[in-house]
Amino acid sequence: MSIDFLNREHGLHIAGGWQPSDGGGRLDVINPATGAVISTIADASPADVDRAVAAARAAFERNDWASLLPNARGQLLWRIAEAIEAHAEEFARLECLDNGKPLLAARRGDVPGAADTFRYFAGWCTKITGQTMQVSRPGQTFAYTMREPLGVVAAIVPWNFPLLMAAWKLAPALAAGCTVVLKPAEDTSLTALRLAEVMADCGLPAGVVNVVTGRGATVGATLTRHPDVNKVAFTGSTLVGKEIIGAAAGNLKKLTLELGGKSPTLILPDADLAKAIPAAAMGIFHNAGQVCAAGSRLYVHEKVFDQVAEGIIQRARALRSGPGEVPTTDLGPLVSQRHRERVHGYVESGQREGAQLLTGGARGQGEGFFYEPTILTGTTSGMSIVREEIFGPVLVAERFGDLDEAVERANDSDFGLSATVWTTNLGLAHGLARRLEAGTIRVNTGGGTDPNQPFGGTKQSGWGREFGEEGLLEYMQTKSVLMTL
Numbered sequence: 001m002s003i004d005f006l007n008r009e010h011g012l013h014i015a016g017g018w019q020p021s022d023g024g025g026r027l028d029v030i031n032p033a034t035g036a037v038i039s040t041i042a043d044a045s046p047a048d049v050d051r052a053v054a055a056a057r058a059a060f061e062r063n064d065w066a067s068l069l070p071n072a073r074g075q076l077l078w079r080i081a082e083a084i085e086a087h088a089e090e091f092a093r094l095e096c097l098d099n100g101k102p103l104l105a106a107r108r109g110d111v112p113g114a115a116d117t118f119r120y121f122a123g124w125c126t127k128i129t130g131q132t133m134q135v136s137r138p139g140q141t142f143a144y145t146m147r148e149p150l151g152v153v154a155a156i157v158p159w160n161f162p163l164l165m166a167a168w169k170l171a172p173a174l175a176a177g178c179t180v181v182l183k184p185a186e187d188t189s190l191t192a193l194r195l196a197e198v199m200a201d202c203g204l205p206a207g208v209v210n211v212v213t214g215r216g217a218t219v220g221a222t223l224t225r226h227p228d229v230n231k232v233a234f235t236g237s238t239l240v241g242k243e244i245i246g247a248a249a250g251n252l253k254k255l256t257l258e259l260g261g262k263s264p265t266l267i268l269p270d271a272d273l274a275k276a277i278p279a280a281a282m283g284i285f286h287n288a289g290q291v292c293a294a295g296s297r298l299y300v301h302e303k304v305f306d307q308v309a310e311g312i313i314q315r316a317r318a319l320r321s322g323p324g325e326v327p328t329t330d331l332g333p334l335v336s337q338r339h340r341e342r343v344h345g346y347v348e349s350g351q352r353e354g355a356q357l358l359t360g361g362a363r364g365q366g367e368g369f370f371y372e373p374t375i376l377t378g379t380t381s382g383m384s385i386v387r388e389e390i391f392g393p394v395l396v397a398e399r400f401g402d403l404d405e406a407v408e409r410a411n412d413s414d415f416g417l418s419a420t421v422w423t424t425n426l427g428l429a430h431g432l433a434r435r436l437e438a439g440t441i442r443v444n445t446g447g448g449t450d451p452n453q454p455f456g457g458t459k460q461s462g463w464g465r466e467f468g469e470e471g472l473l474e475y476m477q478t479k480s481v482l483m484t485l
């Protein structure tokens with residue numbers, strides 16, 4: 001598979017064009033399916049970050065983006081959606097090589113999802129409103145609010161859905177009238193770089209979106225401390241999310257934090273198992289489990305536990321593991337060697353603590369960073385495999401007899417991103433939707449998000465919401481105007 005973009009000497013996309021990194025450092029881009037170096041990216045320095053933030057600030061102050069007529073701003077975002085679609089195959093192939101995911105998954109999920117996100121937020125540009133309000137002041141007064149963009153946004157995204165996560169941050173920020181410095185994950189920066197170029201070709205004014213590649217500890221940390229950044233929009237680990245809270249304190253940046261999860265799936269005895277079993281399997285094995293809302297804890301009623309466990313084991317064993325570009329591949333490698341060791345470490349520690357392996361539990365064959373789809377049972381709520389986000393194809397499956405006890409176990413987590421329920425009893429489902437502690441509750445459906453439905457976490461799964469009007473308003477501030485007539 002040859003893609004010309006891979007052979008380029010990638011720079012940083014600052015102020016509308018490519019610029020070399022200050023220090024000249026490079027980072028290897030590795031294909032996780034083979035371990036081979038397929039390209040390099042710039043390892044940016046704090047001085048590079050300063051230049052990118054200055055470009056974003058200048059673009060914001062120039063006011064040619066935020067003051068662009070809403071209709072024209074919307075048209076440009078729509079054009080970006082169309083341009084992503086026009087380059088869909090290139091984006092999908094880059095994502096497959098860089099992240100390892102199956103090409104089909106990138107074609108069907110990541111790339112159209114990114115285009116849809118831009119298209120959705122294109123529509124919001126013409127729908128931003130304030131309010132008028134009655135106020136308790138003597139005399140004739142007129143009081144209203146207006147919405148203003150926050151300013152310069154640092155968007156820091158992870159490696160599991162690189163293009164999609166970039167779109168999730170860029171589209172609402174741009175719809176709101178903000179300018180952006182985007183820092184992709186160092187393991188998967190290629191589609192963000194290509195997107196910067198595609199957006200510039202669409203006519204996005206110089207400096208409105210800047211992309212700076214490099215390390216989290218350098219580029220990410222400099223951005224989150226930067227006095228000229230007004231907001232950080234972050235998706236990643238809870239650990240780094242907490243660091244960002246500290247770093248942002250200097251100038252009280254606004255934050256949205258989409259952090260980890262350890263999402264429970266509850267299968268009740270009346271569930272439609274023909275649907276629940278494949279959905280629970282995909283809920284953990286899709287994208288090799290590298291999904292923030294992955295259904296990584298499974299609680300199944302004892303009457304159907306054996307049938308459900310057996311069904312998921314069969315599906316796990318049937319998954320064809322391989323390089324993403326091979327058409328029959330269901331399961332790609334994990335993103336990096338380091339990450340695979342982390343996942344395997346969890347599986348080993350679980351077994352040491354007494355969990356029993358039902359299937360998987362080993363590194364895959366070959367040079368790539370493959371890992372077998374794994375299911376463990378016999379766990380207790382104190383084990384790290386039950387409490388911590390593993391971010392791999394690793395499921396812990398337990399039986400329950402009493403529904404209240406199942407809810408208690410499902411809620412016994414520091415995280416609260418998502419929870420799934422399978423039952424044909426609608427009344428019970430509504431009740432569980434209230435009782436389960438998570439930002440998103442799914443009933444009788446697998447994963448997936450919709451740009452019109454807010455997504456985000458409770459507890460240590462984060463702050464704020466992406467998508468919908470709430471997601472847009474995370475990039476805006478309210479100004480109140482009070483007038484005596």
Ligand code: NDP
Pocket residue numbers: 156157158159160183184185186187214215216217219220221224235236237238240241243244258259260261291292389390391
């Ligand atoms: P991180 O949270 O470290 O990385 C996410 C992003 O933050 C990357 O762009 C990273 O850059 C950047 N970053 C890293 N350190 C800092 C910092 N100090 N300040 C600002 N930005 C920073 O996730 P990891 O890649 O280390 O993955 C570790 C675990 O985190 C996973 O196993 C998983 O459990 C969880 N995770 C959760 C995600 C989610 O969707 N909720 C997504 C990714 C990971 P760089 O890539 O250069 O390090």
